[in-house]
Amino acid sequence: MINTPSTTTLWRPTGPKELDLVRELDWRAWPPRLPEQPIFYPVLNEDYAVRIARDWNVKYDGAGFVTRFEVDSEFLRRYPVRQAGGATILELWVPAEELDEFNAHIVGTIEVVHEFR
Incomplete structure (x- = not known):
């Protein structure tokens, strides 16, 4: 029997x-x-990612996207959840020097779930 790790769904406005x-990067990693x-x-919240992509990225970049991806839950325990505002404005803060290791724990691919122009 194959033991599949438990995953946590994360979103990233970009x-x-x-x-x-x-x-x-073939939809498998975040760039440095x-x-x-x-x-x-x-x-940690799709609605928060939508607000950033729609209200911030479109204004500054002409387009905003919300991506969704899965990361090994056990690995994510090292990053405390940060509340960046209201009760649903939750983030993980991954130091830049740990991004390669973070990417190695992505399960599956990164997918675009919303697009704003």
């Missing part, structure tokens, strides 16, 4: 440039952070 980089981006922050 603009077109980051999405192009995810596509180049830029020097001015010390934290990678996936979110």
Whole structure:
């Protein structure tokens, strides 16, 4: 019998440039952070991701996308949930230097679930 790890669903609002980089990585990883981006922050709530993609990414990038992906739940325990505002504004803060290890724990592929222009 194969033991499949339990996963947690995460969402990430993103603009077109980051999405192009995810596509180049075959939808299996997030690209390295830029020097001015010390934290990678996936979110725990689809509605929160929609608000960022629709209200922020469209305004600044011309388009916004919400992605959904699964990560090994046991691995995610190392990252405390951060409340970035209201009760449903929840994020994980992954230090940029840990992103390769985080990517190694993505189960399946990253998929686009919403698009805004």
